[in-house]
Amino acid sequence: MTPTASAADTAPKTYAWEIRAGGLRVRVGRKKMAVDGLDLCLGIGTHGLLGPNGAGKTTLIRTLATVLRPTEGELELLGTSVGGMVDHRALRRRIGYLPQDFGYYKRFTVREFVEYMAWLKEVPKADVPGAVQRAVERVGLADRADHRMKTLSGGMVRRVGIAQAIVNDPAVLLLDEPTAGLDPAQRLRFRELLQELGRDTCVVVSTHLVEDVAAACSDVVLFADGRLVFQGTPDDLAAAGGPEYPGDSPLERGYSALLRNSGQQGGTW
Amino acid sequence: MSTDHASMRLIDEYAVGDVTMAADTVWALEAHLETCAPCRSRLAACVATEAPGIAALVDTVRAGLEPQLDAAGRAAPSRRHRPRWVSSWLTPGMTPWLAMTVVVTLMALLLDAVASPSFFGDASPVLLIAPVLPLCGVAASWSRGLDPAHELTASTARAGLPLLLRRTTAVLVVVLPGLLVGGWLTGTMTAAQWLLPSLAFTSTALALGSVVGVTRAATGLAVAWGVVVVVPAWATGHVPLALRLVLQPDQLPGWGLLLALGIGAVIARRNAYSTL
Numbered sequence: 001m002t003p004t005a006s007a008a009d010t011a012p013k014t015y016a017w018e019i020r021a022g023g024l025r026v027r028v029g030r031k032k033m034a035v036d037g038l039d040l041c042l043g044i045g046t047h048g049l050l051g052p053n054g055a056g057k058t059t060l061i062r063t064l065a066t067v068l069r070p071t072e073g074e075l076e077l078l079g080t081s082v083g084g085m086v087d088h089r090a091l092r093r094r095i096g097y098l099p100q101d102f103g104y105y106k107r108f109t110v111r112e113f114v115e116y117m118a119w120l121k122e123v124p125k126a127d128v129p130g131a132v133q134r135a136v137e138r139v140g141l142a143d144r145a146d147h148r149m150k151t152l153s154g155g156m157v158r159r160v161g162i163a164q165a166i167v168n169d170p171a172v173l174l175l176d177e178p179t180a181g182l183d184p185a186q187r188l189r190f191r192e193l194l195q196e197l198g199r200d201t202c203v204v205v206s207t208h209l210v211e212d213v214a215a216a217c218s219d220v221v222l223f224a225d226g227r228l229v230f231q232g233t234p235d236d237l238a239a240a241g242g243p244e245y246p247g248d249s250p251l252e253r254g255y256s257a258l259l260r261n262s263g264q265q266g267g268t269w
Numbered sequence: 270m271s272t273d274h275a276s277m278r279l280i281d282e283y284a285v286g287d288v289t290m291a292a293d294t295v296w297a298l299e300a301h302l303e304t305c306a307p308c309r310s311r312l313a314a315c316v317a318t319e320a321p322g323i324a325a326l327v328d329t330v331r332a333g334l335e336p337q338l339d340a341a342g343r344a345a346p347s348r349r350h351r352p353r354w355v356s357s358w359l360t361p362g363m364t365p366w367l368a369m370t371v372v373v374t375l376m377a378l379l380l381d382a383v384a385s386p387s388f389f390g391d392a393s394p395v396l397l398i399a400p401v402l403p404l405c406g407v408a409a410s411w412s413r414g415l416d417p418a419h420e421l422t423a424s425t426a427r428a429g430l431p432l433l434l435r436r437t438t439a440v441l442v443v444v445l446p447g448l449l450v451g452g453w454l455t456g457t458m459t460a461a462q463w464l465l466p467s468l469a470f471t472s473t474a475l476a477l478g479s480v481v482g483v484t485r486a487a488t489g490l491a492v493a494w495g496v497v498v499v500v501p502a503w504a505t506g507h508v509p510l511a512l513r514l515v516l517q518p519d520q521l522p523g524w525g526l527l528l529a530l531g532i533g534a535v536i537a538r539r540n541a542y543s544t545l
Binding site: 065066067068069085086087088089090092093095097099101102103104105107108112115116117119120121122164 | 353356357360361362416417418419420421422423424425426427428429432538540541543544
């Protein structure tokens with residue numbers, strides 16, 4: 001079954017970037033600014049969001065998923081301004097989001113869970129069974145579709161999470177540490193899926209695995225202390241490092257070089 | 270859709286497959302065949318008469334695939350453990366809370382039957398807890414801590430007031446009939462005495478929820494009511510007179526006003542619910 005193009009797919013785009021942030025600040029808790037003055041433009045493609053622990057990656061992804069409200073600055077998703085007291089309904093229909101630790105209902109089967117998520121995302125009722133089947137097949141869980149969630153391994157649960165994120169054919173797909181818990185073979189398959197999705201979708205993948213970025217991303221966003229440190233292709237990232245910087249691969253050396261030059265204090269770890 | 274069909278000659282050539290057809294012709298013909306049942310049936314007839322070799326090949330492939338297709342077809346209609354509409358009104362996370370509400374109602378009824386009348390005066394315990402009874406369910410209906418899939422739900426299109434109202438309705442549908450039956454069984458209270466207060470408390474919880482979060486608002490209200498009822502009852506040995514007066518039928522306009530205020534506040538802040 002091939003998905004047919006809807007009017008929304010063929011309508012001309014009236015925005016330059018899928019994600020555009022200007023001076024974005026997001027406060028977490030009482031005083032911590034997890035995202036602190038971020039300017040970022042992301043278009044179609046797979047964008048790897050790299051950064052040390054605590055850099056604010058998860059907060060940024062949650063803000064992009066409209067779960068958190070921006071404290072200051074502007075954020076536009078698919079040409080719609082986010083924040084304030086506006087209804088995000090139409091925008092949210094076109095967002096896919098996989099949180100870092102996502103909870104699920106243990107007694108639901110894979111199909112029931114993805115169906116439930118499709119219902120929450122307002123996928124038209126007639127399209128739900130087809131969309132669910134497609135999403136489950138894309139993550140390679142077709143043979144497990146009628147198994148309960150609690151019988152699945154960690155990697156499979158992760159793949160169900162990816163399936164629910166893509167079930168509504170999102171225009172902006174936000175994945176927070178999607179490769180955690182996947183074995184090497186699944187990770188390879190997942191990278192292929194990412195490349196496939198990145199052809200017509202704006203995919204943002206937060207990860208701390210530099211090799212994921214090298215293999216699957218067309219664009220790297222390096223993020224530290226709530227600020228943008230670097231944005232460019234994986235090759236640019238590799239070119240930024242030299243042999244004097246720590247790391248096992250050119251990308252890792254570029255990563256440490258950029259972080260060090262940005263004034264990140266590494267600490268003992 | 271075009272009413273033009275492929276010519277018989279074209280279909281013949283395609284079926285036999287000997288003559289080299291131009292690639293664009295094949296492409297156009299296949300595109301047409303995908304959408305045109307009459308032409309497909311002519312092709313099928315053609316294959317059967319003109320190209321027995323192909324027909325045999327197709328049959329062999331089908332015979333080989335049939336067992337697998339049957340197996341797949343049998344598995345496809347999923348074992349459905351719960352009807353789909355249930356999960357659109359309730360989350361599994363809410364079930365224990367609703368069960369608890371029902372248990373609390375039953376215990377209040379029991380208490381009503383066995384407690385000494387002097388302790389509660391003329392107020393029945395069911396009547397005293399009825400206003401805050403739906404709040405347990407409401408607290409669980411939109412809660413980060415109690416709903417495992419909350420983070421996922423919060424980013425979806427349905428998140429917001431409509432979903433919250435749906436779940437609140439589900440809570441009321443479970444709780445109110447329970448109270449109605451309870452009131453009728455004990456005969457100590459009329460529906461008017463507790464219905465408006467409990468609706469008023471529910472709407473106030475939702476309204477406050479747009480500011481501090483639904484769970485916090487609901488638990489806060491329930492605790493406040495508990496303090497107002499239980500502490501004086503503990504200290505003095507009987508429920509304060511003022512409280513009993515508050516729940517008398519002549520106080521209904523006050524509860525009605527609270528309900529209206531709550532609903533008004535919910536409507537005014539309807540967009541605040543989408544990012545709670």
